[in-house]
Amino acid sequence: MSELSRRRVLKSGLAATAAVGASVLLAPVAHASEFPEVPGMRGDRRANELWYAYEMEFSYAPSAEVVAAYGELDAAAQGSPLSLLDLYIQTREQGTYPESYLDRIRRARHAFEVFSVVQLDLFDRYYPRDERALAWSFVHMGNGVLYDPRMPHPNEIHMMTMDNTSADGKTTTSWHFWHAVNRGLTLLGIDRARWNRLDRLVGLGWEVQSTTKPAVGQVNPPIACHTAERLIRRWECRTPGEMDRAFQSFPYPAP
Structure with a gap:
C-alpha cells in the first residue's frame, strides 16, 4: 500500500496484471468461511482478503481505468502522485483551503469518481453493512498483523509503508495521502457522507500504526483490544474539519 507502488503503477501500467489472479478481485465474497484456505496466512481472514484485493487493484494489478485515473490525478496535481498531498498541505498552510484545493482538483473529477467506485x-464486497468490522480491518492493517503469503516478497505484511520511510515503517505519509484523496472526494460531492465516515477509519489506521509502530517484514504483536476500542471511539465521530486539523500533524497524531 505504498506510494512507491502507486508510482510504479504509473510507470508500468498493466504489466503485472497477467501475473496475478484477477479472478480473486471479482469474486462476490464477504465472509471468512467462504474464502479458500491459504497455507501460512496469519491474522484475520476477512481483513487479509480485503487488503489483498485492495493492493492488487491499486498497486500490483490495476485495471486500465485505475491506471488512467492515476494519470488524471497526476496531471491535475501537476507532478507525481505525491504532489496531491503537497497541494493539500500547501493550500492548508496558505489559508486558501478548501477553495484553491477544490479549484485544482476539479479537472480530475472523473479520476476521483473512479477511486470512489472501486x-x-x-x-461493500468484504464488509457489507458492517462498518464496525471494517473499522477493525483498519486496526489490523495499521497494526501490521496481517501476513499474506500471496503478496509479492518482501511485502507479505499488509501495512502502510513508503519507499523513503525509516526501516520500521513508522514515518509513512501514505495515511496523509489517503486523507487528501478522501477530502477531494468529499469536496467534489462524490459519496460525501460515506467518505466522511470512511476518512475517520483512515485516521484510525494512522493512529494505530503510530501507537504500535509495527516493524516491516514481520508479523507484529497485536494491539490490546481495550486500546483499539479506545482509538475507534476517538475517531468515530470526528467532523471533516477535525479530520483536517488532525492530519496537520506529522508523522504521528497530536496527543
Missing part, C-alpha cells in the same frame, strides 16, 4: 465496491 474502493466502495471492495469495502
